[in-house]
Amino acid sequence: MGASFRILVVEDEPVIREFVRSLLSESEVEVECAATGAEGLKLARSQTFDLILLDVVLPQLDGITVCRMLKADPGTAKVPLHMLTAKAKKSDVEVAMKAGADGYIHKPFRGAELMDLVSTLRARKATT
Ligand code: CA
Secondary structure (H helix, E strand, C coil): CCCCEEEEEECCCHHHHHHHHHHHCCCCEEEEEECCHHHHHHHHHHCCCCEEEEECCCCCCCHHHHHHHHHHCCCCCCCCEEEEECCCCHHHHHHHHHCCCCEEEECCCCHHHHHHHHHHHHHHHHCC
């Protein structure tokens, strides 16, 4: 295993941030958290991440807007970005994919789902 894998979690609910953090604490994954869209945007632009998990419903700047901004910026456009969508609503998913998201995870999500995503991206990183 080479360089560590870094994840940015943009989520205003502390429970979910802590869930992700504790889930990944035993693997070699560094988790950075932001509680607002603006904070997430700032972190995404100032640091390097291997995955961004972005909630749709955030205070001030919503997740869809943040997603559009990150995908329009050459510095962050290539970072895999998965939206956290609260409901299995088709329209939410469509909006997220149109905004440029690489995928989505429905909340509440199971730990295994996130771990699968992380291992897939890690394996991809290791071969590039
Ligand atoms: Ca939220």
